[in-house]
Amino acid sequence: MIIIINREPIVIPMSVLCSGSFVADIMIPDLPHIGPPGSLTYAPKGIKLSPGGHSANVAIDLAQLGLRSVHAVGSIGNDMMGGFMVDQLVSRGVKVHAERQESTTAKNVALLVKGEDRRFIAELTANSMLTASFLLDAIELVSPRVFYQGTLGGLPDIENNLANVLARAHQRGALTFIDVIMPTNGWDYLEEAYPHLEIFHCNIQEGTALTGLSDPEAMIDYLIEKGIKLALISDGGNGVTAGIDDLRVFMPAFAVTHEDATGTGDALCAGIINTIMGKGVGLDQIHDPDLLVDLLLAGQATGAACVTGVGATTNVRPDIIEGIMEGRELVLSNTVVTRK
Secondary structure, eight states: OEEEETTEEEEOOOOEEEESOOEEEEEEEEESOOOOTTOOOOOTTOOEEEEESHHHHHHHHHHHTTOSOEEEEEEEESSHHHHHHHHHHHHTTOEEEEEEESSOOEEEEEEEETTSOOEEEEOOSGGGOOOHHHHHHHHHHHOOSEEEEEEETSOHHHHHTHHHHHHHHHHTTOEEEEEEOOOSSOSGGGTTTGGGOSEEEEEHHHHHHHHSOOOHHHHHHHHHHTTOSEEEEEOGGGOEEEEETTEEEEEOOOOOOOSOOTTHHHHHHHHHHHHHHHHTOOGGGGGSHHHHHHHHHHHHHHHHHHHTSSSSSTTOOHHHHHHHGGGHHHHHHTOEEEEO
């Protein structure tokens, strides 16, 4: 965007507004085991405290990737952890819009035992209380180029007003991008919102629960028939399937050493958003297969970078992503592009 002040042009950077949950992550990596009742287990690599939640993760990832104008909306309590969340986001270059609640800031304990899947112990407190009115005010204030809404399925007031929220984002010129979790109260909240949705992401388990289907391409067909423009189904180390109109793309994952999968889907979304912003991509251009492949490649590399470190955002850095991109030719050689 360019505005004129005193006849001098001033360039205003286009913004991304991330909305969703704010959660303080307490990570305990590399545990040898979970001890029996009454036992004491020392954390061999310490206990790490970091900002988390879909809104915070995607915003931090984008800021670490070099995006200049990143905003994050979420809900916190009037407590020490709320101050921690705001301070951590600001220190990473994110502009914070925090709605304070008469509750506690949400915390999530992640137990990472060697050779086993992650164990989470989480609480539902202020993170689920974000209100549509607060979010709508932020959309009006920021007028984002891309509006990302995560944690859908765990934000009751946003879900009840999702169609209005997305319509307002459209009115302010935003491309809309949503990311869902397994819902507390079913998937009906999406029905009125589908026509306002440009980009939709879920993982394969969420896609199965939403559509009742097991094949990612069938899920894509279902979502596009509902009115979504670009649908993305991620399947961890198996890769990602995407579709827009009659174009379908399957791309395998990059081969990397896995340390912690926390935040991988958020990183994939951030990589795609960062490329959309960097290339100035409009949704009508994504019908080009080469461009869609570029978006997926960036998302996959960013997600791969995420899993190489402990924590949702630790290793989402340009230098790590560049190193992973050295393996792009193998990924591209196994990418399948089809027309239906």
